[in-house]
Amino acid sequence: MLLYVLRRIGYMIIALVAVSFVTFLLMRAAPGSFLEMGSGGVVGVDLGLGSVGVHDPQAVQEFIHVFHLDKPWYEQYWGYLWGFFTLHMGTSFEYPATPTLQLIGQTFPLTIMIAILAIALAVVLSIILGTLAALRANSWADRGTVLVASLAASIPHYVVAVFLMLIFGVWFHLLPVVGQAGPKYFILPVVAMALPMCGSMSRYMRNSLVETMNSEYMVTVYAKGGGLRAALFGHGMRNSLLPFITVVGPQLASLMMGTVYIEQMFGILGLGKVFTSASSTRDYPLIMDSTMIYAVLIMVMNSLVDICYGALDPRIRKAQAKGR
Amino acid sequence: MTPLLQIKDLSIQFRTDEATVNAINGVNLTVPAGGAVAIVGESGSGKSTVMMAAPRLLPGNAVVHGEIWFDGRDLMTLNEKQMRSLRGREIGVIFQNPTAYLNPTKTIGQQIVEPLLYHHIASAKRAKEEAIDLLDQVGIGDPRGRFDMYPFEFSGGMLQRVMIAMALIASPKLLIADEPTTALDVTVQAEILMLLKKLQRERGMALVFVTHDLAVAAQLCDEVYVMYGGMVMEHLPVPQLVRASKHPYLRGLIQSIPPLDGPVEPLPYIPGNPISTTRPLPAGCIFAERCAAKMSVCEKRPPLIDFDQQHQVACWLAEKGGIA
Numbered sequence: 001m002l003l004y005v006l007r008r009i010g011y012m013i014i015a016l017v018a019v020s021f022v023t024f025l026l027m028r029a030a031p032g033s034f035l036e037m038g039s040g041g042v043v044g045v046d047l048g049l050g051s052v053g054v055h056d057p058q059a060v061q062e063f064i065h066v067f068h069l070d071k072p073w074y075e076q077y078w079g080y081l082w083g084f085f086t087l088h089m090g091t092s093f094e095y096p097a098t099p100t101l102q103l104i105g106q107t108f109p110l111t112i113m114i115a116i117l118a119i120a121l122a123v124v125l126s127i128i129l130g131t132l133a134a135l136r137a138n139s140w141a142d143r144g145t146v147l148v149a150s151l152a153a154s155i156p157h158y159v160v161a162v163f164l165m166l167i168f169g170v171w172f173h174l175l176p177v178v179g180q181a182g183p184k185y186f187i188l189p190v191v192a193m194a195l196p197m198c199g200s201m202s203r204y205m206r207n208s209l210v211e212t213m214n215s216e217y218m219v220t221v222y223a224k225g226g227g228l229r230a231a232l233f234g235h236g237m238r239n240s241l242l243p244f245i246t247v248v249g250p251q252l253a254s255l256m257m258g259t260v261y262i263e264q265m266f267g268i269l270g271l272g273k274v275f276t277s278a279s280s281t282r283d284y285p286l287i288m289d290s291t292m293i294y295a296v297l298i299m300v301m302n303s304l305v306d307i308c309y310g311a312l313d314p315r316i317r318k319a320q321a322k323g324r
Numbered sequence: 325m326t327p328l329l330q331i332k333d334l335s336i337q338f339r340t341d342e343a344t345v346n347a348i349n350g351v352n353l354t355v356p357a358g359g360a361v362a363i364v365g366e367s368g369s370g371k372s373t374v375m376m377a378a379p380r381l382l383p384g385n386a387v388v389h390g391e392i393w394f395d396g397r398d399l400m401t402l403n404e405k406q407m408r409s410l411r412g413r414e415i416g417v418i419f420q421n422p423t424a425y426l427n428p429t430k431t432i433g434q435q436i437v438e439p440l441l442y443h444h445i446a447s448a449k450r451a452k453e454e455a456i457d458l459l460d461q462v463g464i465g466d467p468r469g470r471f472d473m474y475p476f477e478f479s480g481g482m483l484q485r486v487m488i489a490m491a492l493i494a495s496p497k498l499l500i501a502d503e504p505t506t507a508l509d510v511t512v513q514a515e516i517l518m519l520l521k522k523l524q525r526e527r528g529m530a531l532v533f534v535t536h537d538l539a540v541a542a543q544l545c546d547e548v549y550v551m552y553g554g555m556v557m558e559h560l561p562v563p564q565l566v567r568a569s570k571h572p573y574l575r576g577l578i579q580s581i582p583p584l585d586g587p588v589e590p591l592p593y594i595p596g597n598p599i600s601t602t603r604p605l606p607a608g609c610i611f612a613e614r615c616a617a618k619m620s621v622c623e624k625r626p627p628l629i630d631f632d633q634q635h636q637v638a639c640w641l642a643e644k645g646g647i648a
Contacts, residue, residue, distance in 0.1 A: 216425050217425050217428075220419065220425045220487075220490075222411065223379060223416075224438050224439040224442060225409065225411040225413055225442040225443055226408075226442050234438075235427050239427065239428075239429055242429070314474045314476075315429075315474070318474070
């Protein structure tokens with residue numbers, strides 16, 4: 001088990017280096033610089049922090065020196081990487097007075113909260129919808145969910161978000177659409193992220209459960225005198241969750257991308273918002289750090305999925321316990 | 325002996341999109357209380373279908389007609405709830421492939437006690453003690469330790485013992501064994517058969533043994549029903565099986581068993597293929613097209629003719645004393 005975890009961490013570090021290198025290349029290849037695009041209050045989030053004037057040549061020189069932009073590229077890259085791993089990230093271009101670590105510390109919890117709530121809601125909804133569809137397999141109710149599911153799966157987060165804002169915010173005035181002043185403000189963002197995920201996930205749950213309920217060991221359950229309830233909750237659910245969990249993993253990556261859109265749309269100051277403004281202002285240190293923290297988050301969530309899988313499947317659990 | 329199970333004029337069709345399969349075409353059979361009856365036939369003869377019809381475990385597309393009397397009740401007229409109270413408690417079933425018919429993600433202990441829990445016969449604690457006791461009886465060493473193990477940690481023969489324990493834990497009056505040894509090694513096969521015979525005698529329960537193996541049937545049972553194309557071809561007591569069989573089909577089956585001694589000669593076999601159950605049945609004898617002793621009278625389908633007490637043959641030859 002320990003070996004398994006160590007190997008897992010090793011893979012994560014390799015993946016992280018790869019991600020950071022590609023990010024660095026793309027970032028440097030993108031046209032424009034922070035001095036033209038950022039600051040001066042043109043774009044970006046105003047956290048009440050300082051900015052650099054483009055018109056002062058001396059300030060520009062000092063800026064370049066302070067952020068090591070006069071060093072060769074590999075030194076810059078190494079600086080970002082080492083800074084991230086040792087948590088000495090320094091400050092960003094945009095917010096020279098706030099350490100990036102503190103900036104991430106302020107925004108990250110919001111993002112992860114939205115993400116976790118969204119995935120939890122999506123999983124619960126998918127299990128319920130998938131189960132109902134499976135029990136009524138091939139009925140009109142089942143076919144209806146196919147329609148809804150394919151609709152939901154083909155509409156992106158941000159379109160769903162607009163509809164939700166229109167319906168619950170503009171027409172019925174039930175929920176606020178912008179801001180983060182209280183729990184109420186997070187309902188629409190979470191729902192907007194969860195709904196599109198439900199589409200494919202509930203179908204998957206349905207198929208998985210139908211297959212489980214038609215498997216041979218279900219005949220045994222009935223032969224022992226079990227009814228539908230015993231078959232479904234005693235045997236079917238857990239076994240159909242196994243394949244279901246494997247599709248939750250890949251959803252996580254798109255989920256994290258979703259937070260970028262959703263935070264932008266609902267005006268939530270999360271990591272996604274920091275990331276978007278950093279990339280549009282070419283705030284190199286912040287792009288590097290926020291991308292890497294996103295990567296770490298996705299990898300950790302994927303590992304959690306694997307651990308859940310092991311906990312549900314005794315075959316994997318026992319194999320891991322033996323250290324394989 | 326009073327009949328425990330009596331099947332009258334049973335016919336079963338499977339409706340699929342492409343075709344209707346005439347699986348069972350008018351079967352009568354009787355199982356005396358405490359007796360052991362074998363149902364023998366090749367693949368597709370309907371032998372398993374007949375016995376799965378008794379506990380009503382056939383798939384949803386099966387159309388069943390006829391009467392199935394069990395212990396004074398016609399099972400065809402019972403509702404699902406009444407039927408469920410019989411399954412596992414009065415009728416136990418063992419299946420062909422224990423690996424597929426056991427849930428891979430639950431411990432064998434959890435699965436063995438289920439009949440007791442479903443029928444509220446014992447508390448979970450008592451059920452566990454009974455299960456451990458029974459595991460010991462079916463020849464599983466260290467039953468207390470094995471109770472918490474998963475199916476993948478057992479061999480096929482061990483799993484079949486587990487299945488037997490599971491079918492017997494609620495002390496049913498009738499045990500249906502659907503080719504329980506087909507998936508096992510020959511040596512393991514013999515052990516399982518001996519175990520079944522021993523348990524059947526000790527408990528005084530009736531046993532229906534479905535098999536394609538005449539030798540196994542003769543070893544274990546008191547009487548044999550030979551099936552072909554969804555009909556009973558011959559019914560006779562085991563002691564008369566070898567010397568007094570009257571039907572050309574059964575005679576062909578017996579002759580195609582390789583002798584263990586004597587000169588090596590080409591084995592006799594029955595020419596042709598089993599009758600197709602997807603096409604309408606011929607008006608005459610269903611075995612006629614493969615029969616070496618075919619006569620003109622075979623254009624008309626023979627009924628089951630009483631040849632002797634406990635001995636019926638579906639062949640016109642029976643009137644003349646059967647095939648030579």
